[in-house]
Amino acid sequence: MYPAVLIVDDESTIVDSLDGILSDDGFEVIHAFNGYEALKKIDSHSPDIVLLDIWMPGMDGIDTLKEIKRHHPNLPVIMITGHGSIESAVDATKSGAFDFLEKPLSIDKVILSINNALNFRKLEEENRYLRKKAIEKNSITGTSPAVQKLYGEIMAAAPTDASILITGENGTGKEMVARTIHQFSNRPEGPFIIINCAAIPEERLEPELFGHEKGAFEGASAKNRGKFELAAGGTLFLDEIGDMSINTQAKMLRALESKTFQRIGSSRTLHMDVRVITSSNKDLESEIKEGRFREDLFFRLNVIPIHVPALRKRIEDIPILVDFFLTQLAEKSSAPKKTLSKEAVELLKQWHWKGNVRELKNLMERLSIMVESEIIGKNDIPAPYNPDIETFPETGEERNRIFTMAQLDQAKAAFEAEFIRLRVDQMNGDLQAAAKQMGASLNFVKKRISKS
Numbered sequence: 467m468y469p470a471v472l473i474v475d476d477e478s479t480i481v482d483s484l485d486g487i488l489s490d491d492g493f494e495v496i497h498a499f500n501g502y503e504a505l506k507k508i509d510s511h512s513p514d515i516v517l518l519d520i521w522m523p524g525m526d527g528i529d530t531l532k533e534i535k536r537h538h539p540n541l542p543v544i545m546i547t548g549h550g551s552i553e554s555a556v557d558a559t560k561s562g563a564f565d566f567l568e569k570p571l572s573i574d575k576v577i578l579s580i581n582n583a584l585n586f587r588k589l590e591e592e593n594r595y596l597r598k599k600a601i602e603k604n605s606i607t608g609t610s611p612a613v614q615k616l617y618g619e620i621m622a623a624a625p626t627d628a629s630i631l632i633t634g635e636n637g638t639g640k641e642m643v644a645r646t647i648h649q650f651s652n653r654p655e656g657p658f659i660i661i662n663c664a665a666i667p668e669e670r671l672e673p674e675l676f677g678h679e680k681g682a683f684e685g686a687s688a689k690n691r692g693k694f695e696l697a698a699g700g701t702l703f704l705d706e707i708g709d710m711s712i713n714t715q716a717k718m719l720r721a722l723e724s725k726t727f728q729r730i731g732s733s734r735t736l737h738m739d740v741r742v743i744t745s746s747n748k749d750l751e752s753e754i755k756e757g758r759f760r761e762d763l764f765f766r767l768n769v770i771p772i773h774v775p776a777l778r779k780r781i782e783d784i785p786i787l788v789d790f791f792l793t794q795l796a797e798k799s800s801a802p803k804k805t806l807s808k809e810a811v812e813l814l815k816q817w818h819w820k821g822n823v824r825e826l827k828n829l830m831e832r833l834s835i836m837v838e839s840e841i842i843g844k845n846d847i848p849a850p851y852n853p854d855i856e857t858f859p860e861t862g863e864e865r866n867r868i869f870t871m872a873q874l875d876q877a878k879a880a881f882e883a884e885f886i887r888l889r890v891d892q893m894n895g896d897l898q899a900a901a902k903q904m905g906a907s908l909n910f911v912k913k914r915i916s917k918s
């Protein structure tokens with residue numbers, strides 16, 4: 467399809483000559499001789515770009531531009547101006563014009579400007595598409611009243627700049643909530659930076675947060691910008707804030723109160739421009755009572771509290787989550803989508819889900835590898851989720867079966883399969899964690915699981 471250009475000018479000689487040149491260059495050309503006609507043609511023909519003369523009788527170019535931008539903010543408009551009319555050019559920029567072309571028109575410049583505007587529009591469209599995709603990918607699946615309430619809280623909190631403390635058990639979706647808040651905040655184009663306070667050794671956390679100069683401490687071989695700097699214009703998400711040491715808490719509080727900080731080893735004061743979201747699966751109020759968390763910092767972080775409910779408190783979401791994960795897995799592996807039978811879903815609703823949504827996601831990944839048929843039935847659900855299937859240690863039968871095997875190779879393989887199955891169950895279906903715990907590679911575990 468050829469890009470369509472709407473030419474708006476009251477001088478028919480200009481319209482005709484532009485029409486000829488642009489048509490030869492492969493554009494579809496539409497005309498309008500005044501502002502009113504231009505607005506009508508935009509509605510009826512949806513052009514990709516508008517060339518608009520600034521001097522026209524009746525509604526002039528600037529007013530037409532304002533109207534176009536009001537109804538079609540993403541449509542690029544290139545203004546055609548008389549020689550030396552700087553003031554109108556300034557007015558037009560303020561009103562959202564993409565570019566200016568001075569009369570007499572240079573054909574090369576016209577084509578260049580149109581192509582620039584079309585490329586810009588394509589990039590903007592791609593950007594919007596990617597953002598929409600990111601929002602969909604991170605959207606909180608669930609229709610239970612608990613999730614609907616959570617969604618309402620997120621939408622109310624997101625457009626403010628207030629600090630948010632997200633609480634909830636492991637794997638409930640706290641990070642996902644933080645990402646959603648960022649996407650619906652006033653700074654979605656800015657970065658979303660995560661720091662997990664539990665995963666970083668105490669002495670490394672401060673340089674990670676505030677940055678450091680070269681030589682600020684042993685091992686600081688180069689200058690490094692901290693997360694507060696990297697998150698400028700966006701959101702900083704501090705995961706597991708309850709694990710931050712009292713010393714670092716004091717520095718963090720000072721930085722948040724003054725909205726300034728310094729890199730370690732530097733005396734230069736930097737301005738802080740971040741929205742802070744924190745999360746904790748520890749009960750911070752009891753941490754305060756135990757003297758492990760500063761109350762003043764807690765109040766500063768907990769301006770808006772958001773609690774993510776445990777999965778067992780919203781079991782009605784299990785079918786929709788199961789479907790969501792199986793769709794995601796099928797897309798990832800370009801394989802046909804698998805479905806859980808009704809009985810299998812009912813069985814999953816009985817489980818306590820201590821590992822919450824993450825545990826359910828891991829189980830779906832495991833089932834989609836293990837079960838070949840497209841319908842995953844109740845009998846495919848492994849122990850401990852399925853009370854009809856016992857695991858190896860409790861069953862003398864399985865042990866006897868292994869000990870009565872004639873061949874060592876055969877017995878070794880059966881033991882290995884049972885052992886891996888047990889470890890994976892103990893890690894709530896998390897193949898990666900199970901592999902790490904037993905000192906095997908993830909691929910090896912995946913292969914053995916799919917064979918058993």
Ligand SMILES: Nc1ncnc2c1ncn2[C@@H]1O[C@H](COP(=O)(O)OP(=O)(O)OP(=O)(O)O)[C@@H](O)[C@H]1O
Nearest residue numbers: 605606607635636637638639640641642823824827
């Ligand atoms: N409602 C949901 N819809 C879809 N996926 C979800 C949902 N909740 C959680 N998940 C998925 O479950 C996994 C765990 O979520 P997330 O990491 O956000 O949990 P968390 O509470 O931050 O965990 P932790 O406390 O261990 O840091 C992620 O892969 C996330 O994509």
